[in-house]
Amino acid sequence: MDVIITTGRSVERHPSRVEEIGKDYCLIAMPMAKSVPIILLQGTRFNGRVVVDGMVWQFTSEFLDKRIHPIPVWVISRPFDIKKIQLRAFVRIDTVLPVELQVLSEDGSQPVFAASTSDISGGGLRAVSKQQLQVGTNLKVSLDLPGTGVVQGAGVIVREELLPDRVLYAAGIKFTELAEKDRDKIIKYIFRKQLERRQKGV
Numbered sequence: 024m025d026v027i028i029t030t031g032r033s034v035e036r037h038p039s040r041v042e043e044i045g046k047d048y049c050l051i052a053m054p055m056a057k058s059v060p061i062i063l064l065q066g067t068r069f070n071g072r073v074v075v076d077g078m079v080w081q082f083t084s085e086f087l088d089k090r091i092h093p094i095p096v097w098v099i100s101r102p103f104d105i106k107k108i109q110l111r112a113f114v115r116i117d118t119v120l121p122v123e124l125q126v127l128s129e130d131g132s133q134p135v136f137a138a139s140t141s142d143i144s145g146g147g148l149r150a151v152s153k154q155q156l157q158v159g160t161n162l163k164v165s166l167d168l169p170g171t172g173v174v175q176g177a178g179v180i181v182r183e184e185l186l187p188d189r190v191l192y193a194a195g196i197k198f199t200e201l202a203e204k205d206r207d208k209i210i211k212y213i214f215r216k217q218l219e220r221r222q223k224g225v
Contacts, residue, residue, distance in 0.1 A: 024038075024039050024040060024041060024051070024071055024072060024073040024074075025037065025038060025039070025071065025072045025073075025214055025218075026038075026039045026051070026054045026061075026069060026070075026071055027069060027070040027071060027072065028061070028063070028069050029069075029070070035056070035221075036214075036217070036218055036221065037054035037055065037056060037061060037218070038054070038214075038215065038218060039051045039052045039053070039054050039071075039097075040052045041073070042094070042096055043096075047100070047101055048087065048098055048099065048100060048101065049084070049098075049099050049100075049101060049102070050090070050096045050097070050098060050099075051071075051096060051097050051099060052094070052095070052096060052097075053089065053095035053096055053097055054097070057222070060089075060095060062089055063086035063097075064086070065086060065087060065088065066085055066086070066087075067085065067086045068083055068084070068085050068086075069083070069084060069085075069086065070082065070083055070084075071083075071084060071102065072108070072214075074207050074210050074211060079107070079108040079210065080105060080106065080107055080108065081105070081106050081108050082102035082103065082104060082105045082106070083102065083103055083104040084099045084100050084101070084102050084103070085099060085100040086098075086099055087099055087100060113144040113145035113146040113210065114144060114145070114210070114213055114214075114217075115142050115143070115144035115213075116142060116143065116144070116213045116216055116217060117141065117142045118140060118142065118143060118216060119139050119140060119141065120139065120140045120143065120166060120167060120168065120169070121137065121138075121139055121166075121167045122137075122138050122139060122140055122148065122150055122164065122165065122166045122167070123135050123136070123137055123138070123164075123165040124136055124138055124150060124152070124154075124162050124163065124164060124165075125162060125163040126156070126160055126161070126162055127161040127162060127163060127177070135163075135165075136152060136154050137152070138150040138151060138152035138154070138194075139151055139152070140166070141193065143166070143209060143213070144209070144213065145198075145206045145209050145210045145213070146197060146198060147178060147181075147195065147196050147197040147198050148164075148166070148178075148196050149193055149194070149195050149196070150193070150194050150196055151186070151191050151192070151193050151194075152191065152192060152194075153190065153191060153192070154192065155183070155185075155192045156180050156183055156192070156194050157180065157183065158180050158181060158182065158183055159179065159180065160179065160180045161177065161178070161179050161199070162177065162178050162179070162180065162196065163175070163176075163177055164176050164177060164178050164196065164198070166209075168208060168209065168212050169212075170212075171208045171211075171212055172208075174201075174205040174208055174209060175205070176198050176199075176200050176201035176202070176205060177198070177199050177200035177201075178196040178197055178198045178199055178200075179196070179197055179199050180194050180195065180196055181195050181196070181197045182194065182195030183195070
């Protein structure tokens, strides 16, 4: 999950995770900023975002207290103002990752070919390769996420273009089959990359 703290015009996002859910409270891992624990004033409200079964939910909560043992956590109120976030359907981020594609055929005889992403989201990706593919082509997709592992699914080409160098092609691929646990991995990877870039001021 992400903790979102708004101060004036400043918005900060920090990764966390749910540790315990009680009757009228929750425990979440203490958010950190450059390895420094973040502590709010008691009663301070903040927003959070969490991914559940491929859906992103935003909520509001209050900081109640902190605990250090056995692990550093925030004690927060039970979430309220819970809303499902419509992410077009998903946040997209520019990133270059290795991806393997295979055109689907009845006998499975089509070769696997290597490509790389130029952007990804929980709903699909843009793949760049030397292979020209037609809109409507169905593919197997195998995406290697750093720190997460390989995500596999299927997709259909919804856009195709020849890039300016006239050597490579870019194909917009929409996922048609993707396990929710794998979609969660992609979304979490995107949120992590966004946070890293904010911390670097990119």
